[in-house]
Amino acid sequence: MSATRRVAVVAGGLSSFGVRSATWSELVQEAGHAAFGNIRNFSSKDVDSLFVGAAQPERLAFQSHVAPLAAELLGFEPWKILQRTELACASGQSAIRSAYAAISAGLSDVAAVVGVEKMNLPSMAEANTSMANVLDRAWDGVHGATAPPFFAMCAQRHMLEYGTTAEQMAMVSEKNHRFANTNPSAQFYSKQFSRDKLLKLPMVAPPLRLGDCSSMTDGAAGVLLVAEELARKYTDTPVWIRGTGQHSSFHNLSGAGSLSTWPGLKAAAQEAFRSAKLAPQDLDLAEVHDCFTISEIIEYEEIGFCAKGEGGTFVQEGQSDLGGKVVVNPRGGLLGCGHPLGATGVAQAVEVFQQLQGSAPPARQVPGAELALVHNLSGSANVHSLMIYGREN
Amino acid sequence: MSATRRVAVVAGGLSSFGVRSATWSELVQEAGHAAFGNIRNFSSKDVDSLFVGAAQPERLAFQSHVAPLAAELLGFEPWKILQRTELACASGQSAIRSAYAAISAGLSDVAAVVGVEKMNLPSMAEANTSMANVLDRAWDGVHGATAPPFFAMCAQRHMLEYGTTAEQMAMVSEKNHRFANTNPSAQFYSKQFSRDKLLKLPMVAPPLRLGDCSSMTDGAAGVLLVAEELARKYTDTPVWIRGTGQHSSFHNLSGAGSLSTWPGLKAAAQEAFRSAKLAPQDLDLAEVHDCFTISEIIEYEEIGFCAKGEGGTFVQEGQSDLGGKVVVNPRGGLLGCGHPLGATGVAQAVEVFQQLQGSAPPARQVPGAELALVHNLSGSANVHSLMIYGREN
Numbered sequence: 001m002s003a004t005r006r007v008a009v010v011a012g013g014l015s016s017f018g019v020r021s022a023t024w025s026e027l028v029q030e031a032g033h034a035a036f037g038n039i040r041n042f043s044s045k046d047v048d049s050l051f052v053g054a055a056q057p058e059r060l061a062f063q064s065h066v067a068p069l070a071a072e073l074l075g076f077e078p079w080k081i082l083q084r085t086e087l088a089c090a091s092g093q094s095a096i097r098s099a100y101a102a103i104s105a106g107l108s109d110v111a112a113v114v115g116v117e118k119m120n121l122p123s124m125a126e127a128n129t130s131m132a133n134v135l136d137r138a139w140d141g142v143h144g145a146t147a148p149p150f151f152a153m154c155a156q157r158h159m160l161e162y163g164t165t166a167e168q169m170a171m172v173s174e175k176n177h178r179f180a181n182t183n184p185s186a187q188f189y190s191k192q193f194s195r196d197k198l199l200k201l202p203m204v205a206p207p208l209r210l211g212d213c214s215s216m217t218d219g220a221a222g223v224l225l226v227a228e229e230l231a232r233k234y235t236d237t238p239v240w241i242r243g244t245g246q247h248s249s250f251h252n253l254s255g256a257g258s259l260s261t262w263p264g265l266k267a268a269a270q271e272a273f274r275s276a277k278l279a280p281q282d283l284d285l286a287e288v289h290d291c292f293t294i295s296e297i298i299e300y301e302e303i304g305f306c307a308k309g310e311g312g313t314f315v316q317e318g319q320s321d322l323g324g325k326v327v328v329n330p331r332g333g334l335l336g337c338g339h340p341l342g343a344t345g346v347a348q349a350v351e352v353f354q355q356l357q358g359s360a361p362p363a364r365q366v367p368g369a370e371l372a373l374v375h376n377l378s379g380s381a382n383v384h385s386l387m388i389y390g391r392e393n
Numbered sequence: 394m395s396a397t398r399r400v401a402v403v404a405g406g407l408s409s410f411g412v413r414s415a416t417w418s419e420l421v422q423e424a425g426h427a428a429f430g431n432i433r434n435f436s437s438k439d440v441d442s443l444f445v446g447a448a449q450p451e452r453l454a455f456q457s458h459v460a461p462l463a464a465e466l467l468g469f470e471p472w473k474i475l476q477r478t479e480l481a482c483a484s485g486q487s488a489i490r491s492a493y494a495a496i497s498a499g500l501s502d503v504a505a506v507v508g509v510e511k512m513n514l515p516s517m518a519e520a521n522t523s524m525a526n527v528l529d530r531a532w533d534g535v536h537g538a539t540a541p542p543f544f545a546m547c548a549q550r551h552m553l554e555y556g557t558t559a560e561q562m563a564m565v566s567e568k569n570h571r572f573a574n575t576n577p578s579a580q581f582y583s584k585q586f587s588r589d590k591l592l593k594l595p596m597v598a599p600p601l602r603l604g605d606c607s608s609m610t611d612g613a614a615g616v617l618l619v620a621e622e623l624a625r626k627y628t629d630t631p632v633w634i635r636g637t638g639q640h641s642s643f644h645n646l647s648g649a650g651s652l653s654t655w656p657g658l659k660a661a662a663q664e665a666f667r668s669a670k671l672a673p674q675d676l677d678l679a680e681v682h683d684c685f686t687i688s689e690i691i692e693y694e695e696i697g698f699c700a701k702g703e704g705g706t707f708v709q710e711g712q713s714d715l716g717g718k719v720v721v722n723p724r725g726g727l728l729g730c731g732h733p734l735g736a737t738g739v740a741q742a743v744e745v746f747q748q749l750q751g752s753a754p755p756a757r758q759v760p761g762a763e764l765a766l767v768h769n770l771s772g773s774a775n776v777h778s779l780m781i782y783g784r785e786n
Contacts, residue, residue, distance in 0.1 A: 065481035067641075068644040068775055071641050072643060077640075079661075082480070086457065094476045101497075102498075104494075107493075133457045136462055248475045251461040
């Protein structure tokens, strides 16, 4: 049985991403204004449900029970569903998936989704320490297994098995930072990163240098999802959720069968394409989870944009750039935009919404884009979450 | 449009509740064994989705990204949906509601739900401090507005307006502790609390004494939800979700229009009854959120078991006890069982599941129970979440 009622994205917007002086609450309000402040025929009273994606407000903003707080900040009084979802780096997409399920089921008609994270604190010790609890803290976190060393191991293994090079990884970063220079909301909007410069940045965890890693970022984003019969009330150009896929295969690092191959992503992508009745080559663009450059390269392969082991060549040939087979991360990716955990998945959806409406800035608009994918991973690439969106057809 | 596919509860179980030496992970496994360890025709491979309800593992167990951790602990590899939901004291029910939406929408067929909280730490300072971030910490938490003073104010106002007495509040506690003595999983299973004893316990926040307050508890619980066409594979006596309601009306305490009247609960209850096509008088039992004795009294009124202001009389007359109009909190409530935040809503569902199957212990089985309600509030009673369950008919 497939979902029974079509769900449309009818609006989206986001805060500026970066090292912000704004509080958690101010980020929510800034994104709320951008996402919900100028929708045709829209009243805040229309919103029957609110889904908040947030990874660690308890530690990073010393605030829990954040869903009703966000509702109050946004002026919503949800009378159908209110909840916060957490799935570490995929928390934002998790919120969108919950809204999608609720509307599909007929349990909500108009659902606001907000993703948010405030990660830069007066002292960064708390923020950095908190990243060690994403993996099993008793078995992995305690040994220092945070994201950089894990993805560094993935890169080492991918280089060994497939000949992937540091230069190819730098090409991912160069492309995404170039795209970020078309995006005033991006953390690295005004920064230039040539490949030569990237290859000289400090080493974080070999072979990953600073420019191979996404950053600790403050930001928020929002989208409005509605049932199909309401879509044209709010916009002439709704964007539709076409399919989803998700897979979880292990948590403790000892359960990862391979570092260079991510079977959970392959399975999740196949389910997403199956449910959307589409194939990888049908997509015009993809927003994928480039938390590190090696991630994007492995994602090309597991999603099916190229054969296994050919991800490095794929970026080198420009196949993931404008004019290539599929434009990957046109908003600038996590590398260029920064990675406020709960906000990322929602910000990717905002980009896809604008791209499929044809309203992205000309410097990054994918001409005639009709179909797009959003991918998030969480933890040690043990959970993969995907959604496929399509414009009106 | 109402939900399109019926959803059944086919199994449930829980850990022992109390001050436990078990870790967060061990609580999940203990509940998992009880809930999923002995289901007819069941394989862990059947579970396509896992929903984890947890309020503050980041602070209380220094662990985030808990959904895949729980999946690994339980031996599940969800390939459809995996997420953790947070709604403070209602986190457990929030997870059930998410599973319900997913199955209704056709996005999942077999969904495991686990609620869990580890609250007793070697030093309780962290746990107690963390309770101050449930309300808006910048406006309310910082002034000491945690649960006891808030509900004490509700009690003061209710006493002033309606003549409710400390003795009537003690009657709620006496009833729920008596029920807890039928429940070996309850934190206060072997403790006796007469009304006289309750009225002499230390004052926490006037007029609330120690016996008027639920406790900091460690525990976990699980249920298995499946699509209607699979229900009879796993049990001959499925219990059905008949309706839901939820309402959020404010967050900052300054937005609470009244302390003795909870309009959000009234609205949420009306929606739950409307969606289930039932009325309060149809129910045989109700598991309601007695975080404090005054809560249960106000809940009688707002849910509609009695008129406004008559909650004290309702318990005094035995109307919420066995033989009364509706049996309230037969498992022992939060007062008798303890209140491990994320576990509570799921443990209530386990009780309702057993009651509607007719398999609760004789000392608390409601004879011929056919319809039941579960209610959770969160924060400063600003969010109310309800579900109505019914046995096969």
